[in-house]
Amino acid sequence: MDTLVQNLIASGAFGKNASPSMVAALVVFIMSAVVFLGVAFPFAGIVSWAERRVWARIQSRVGPNRVGPQGFLQWLADGVKHVCKEDIIPDESDAPLFKMAPYLVMLAFTLPWAVMPFSSSLILADLNVGILYMTSVTALTVVAVLMAGWASNDKWSLIGGIRSAAQIVSYEIPAGLSIFPVVLMTGTLSMQGIIRAQGWAPQHWFLFANPFTFVAANILYISALAEGNRTPFDLPEAESELVAGFATEYSGMRYLFFFMAEWGNLFIIGAIIATLFLGGWQFPHVTKNVIAMNILQAITFNVKVLFLVFVSMWIRATLPRVRIDQLMTLCWKYFVPISFVNMIGTAVWVAIWPDGNSLMGYIMLAAAIALAAVFTQRVIYYLRRSRMEVYFNPTI
Amino acid sequence: MSAVSEYVGNIKDAVTSIFEGMAVTASHFMRKPYTVQYPDRMPVRVQDTLPFRYRGILEVDLEICTGCLACERACPIDCIVIVVDKDPQTRQMLLSQFDIDIAKCMYCGLCSEPCPTGSIHHTTEFEGADYSLESLIRRFVKDPVMAYKPKKGPETDTRIAPILNRGMTYLDQWAQPGGEKPAEEEEPA
């Protein structure tokens, strides 16, 4: 960063008396604009399209396929539609809070991108408290959702907002506790530091480092889904109970902000898991070229994240919603105790094998492959049992 | 101890049942969609794929209408209006009005059941959206026409014969009271 700023000043693009700090600020602005406008927002849109397509296939439907190739530009059409809609602010609402809530949601959604480790060099700021920063800024959502629910002055919205607050605050605890095993093993909170401690091969990932981290990864993923208001934990916007929850009174662009943040959060959830447990951008050293290497790493990272995003869509299409008391039971009676066990177990593990047990990596990997094989066998079983030829509709 | 086994059992149940559910959805991810992209991306028109008995928008073949008013009487919502006069010169039945209000019609099929010639019948057409209620009234009589008089033998008029043939095929679908018509299927043992 410093050399870049020095070079820019030396090139004379900003005049002779340009202050280095101002130039640095400008560079950061431009870079963040590129990341948000070029990556974060389109990603949220594309995920909305992808999710609808994935759902549609699982539900024997076609899904949006009219706008652009395979309906790929559907998200743009939806975005334009929402921007053009009337922005309704209810008379009885608390207007300033009502207006502010969507921006706060967007803030909570954009801040984590600062520490997103796309590759070994592509990261806006490799904070030494990276993962802690990530979890804390995503929790800003709770303020925004509570604000939206309260300011709407609608009972359904209020229930939605309060549910959301209870849910996010509760699930912060198992999520935080599930990060500790990794921190214990690496001794750092930096995103890049955690990734560098892992290898490119699956047996060197923290997911397979020991049984405790495997469980921790699953708990962290489920808790992150709960924090992101995803099925089976989409109670704050439970459509069949609360109409649209905290978003009931919103329309147009403001409504879009809530859902853009929800879909965009999927990337952040995936990125946290991929960084902590799936080896992040780690890729074998195939070339000396730094740029080529960075591109390969970025692709690896994105593939891992997108796979996790797909899994969350798949879960959403499969599972029903839990009830609020069951949500709390799951958190406090199951996830929190198990997370503590994980933490202590990992601490003991690290005390016994300070450099990790490489044999365990292979055993865990083999077990995971066996699980995947059983799963594939079940999928094939269901595929074989389907008799699609009975469909009477001659137009198919 | 039972509390512990219940605790572990709950986790086991949740994991296995979700595993199974995910397998089902994954298998559906690999199957073809069942829905069709009506109306523009269809290999054939939907109307052509509908069964013969489909009860779509009513149509009247005036050539074979006998003017017996059976349909008007059968209609429970009076959406059919027929005016039949006797021509003073030829002493024949003259149809001067045959209107069906499609906006009122509930497609029950009670009118086509008693028709002696199959003149009033349901088509497979179902796309009836229009801009006004007025335009939903189908007026079948443009100029007053003679009512059809059924002949003793087979129909000889080459213009009317195919229409009558279609009408009778339509009527054949209906069950005849008392079983004058044998069942179409051969009986299973």
Place this chain on the structure above:
Amino acid sequence: MSTLHTEEMTLNMGPQHPSTHGVLRFVVRADGEVMREAIPDVGYLHRSIEKIAEKVGYHGFMPYTDRVDYVCAMFTNQGWGMACEKLANIEVPHRGEYCRVIAAEFNRIASHLLSVGAMAMDIGAVTPFTHAIREREMINDLIEELCGARLTFNYMRIGGVAWDLPPGWREKALAYLDHFDPILEEYNALISWNKIYIERLANVGVITPAEAINYNLVGPNLRACGIKWDIRKDIPYSVYPEFEFDVPIGDGHWGKLGDSMDRYVVRIREMAESSKILRQALQKIPGGPVLAKVARNFKPPKGECQIRLESGRGDMGWYVVSDGTGYPWRVHVRTGSFAAMGIIQKLSAGLMIADLVTLIASLDVIAPEIDR
């Protein structure tokens, strides 16, 4: 020292709420998430169908019966047909009865599919609903070929049915049943035995057998409380005595006897039983006419009659009073959904708001059937 004062919240749920299955309205008094009371408000879908019967005559009322319960219109058709036949002492041909049973049992499967699918949808699982609808759509295709309509069938007439089975239909129907049985198992694997789903339904809205009888619950709702009462078995009508089938009852396997899960599972099992009946009926269907001779100007003798049949939502009653003219003097329909609405107020106390949705879905109330 004064205690902390909390206010109850009055919520208006419906008539335009996503999960009230049509236009129902509930006034919910809630203390946070927990309901004190949910007061049902019916009447948003009242169309005076019973009064219409007095104006359109016996034959003309048949299409209106479809609208009494448009999710399983075959049963309302059959009920009206049976009432008029009993009034005028008409015997339906044997093949006609078989056609009725086949159509009605297909309709029962379709109705239960919609019910269990909508239930999963209310609990937040989106996929089972479309899968259930897909299977229902195939039944609709079959029925469309049989009688020309997909929802408001108007298939039956006084004295039989209006259309015989079309050629080749029997084979198609049997092929569908071969497809349906594995699909039901797949559906169970997808949602019914899902732990979250069971947790949501078990021990929610428990109805004791005595309560069920006192509140006049019928059909699957009654059977889920462990009471073996099915009109098809206990007051046999049509040709049901000729078939072998079980009457599934709730067993409280997942929670208490008579909870929402029991009602759900009874419906799932009833679909399998209907499939069994259909197989037998399609194999055994005799030849002969399907429609008895009935005067077009149908004038039953003076008198009154009451018939009962087992519809998709349970014991359906048709009461007709004839004064000897071509128009009934009074018609009354007794439907299961209306009785089921009555118990909601009692069951709702102490449940959560999310459970109210489950409760409505598990009682399978259909808005048009409540109001008629």
